[in-house]
Amino acid sequence: MATFREHGSRPSLTERVEELLTTGGPLPIVAAGDPVLRRGTEPFDGQLAPALLARFVEALRVTMRAAPGVGLAAPQVGVELRIAVIEDPAPVPEAVRLARGRVPQPFRALVNPSYEPVGPARAAFFEGCLSVPGWQAVVARHTEVRLVAEDERGRAVDEVFSGWPARIVQHETDHLDGMLYLDRAELRSLSSGEAVAERWAQPTPEAAAEALGFELPGR
Ligand code: ZN
16 A cells, blocks of 8 residues: 555655554565665664654564564565664574574664674574575674674664674674675575474584585684
């Protein structure tokens, strides 16, 4: 419905977001192949009024939880703004928590995030993306990153993330730059969700690297 649209003009960003939020439920997630995932995003600079921004962030949270996922970036719901949300209750076995550093990450809205590596260490694990449903691949990422961002109220964030939360932060920030995790993945590791569940559920991807023939960092 184009109820907010003026004659002959494209709907503004505010109008498009208002329209997206009318259902009140989880938003449709855009799949790979849609150019919106590749165009990059505008820095957030008040394009949405505070109340609308709060509603948009809430809709991202609801959509992420319903998927379920541990992060969601605005372009994944078709909005080209530099905004993402993350949250990971990390319901994983102890061996996985230790190997992957998958510790619980409370809900956070990331506005205008950017990251840089802290130190040279990299870690490689299977990851997936709500915009590439049904598949996972191994991605080597910085073990620790410094994230500079704002929260949804405009307060400055400058924080170091490590382990799995660092991976989530990198994955979501990359979305805002028009990147998908597959751009950084070991493509020979590409595995269906079923294959990961049946064969590659080990805490680390060493057996997958051996069997599928791809490199892990540091060897
Ligand atoms: Zn993703």
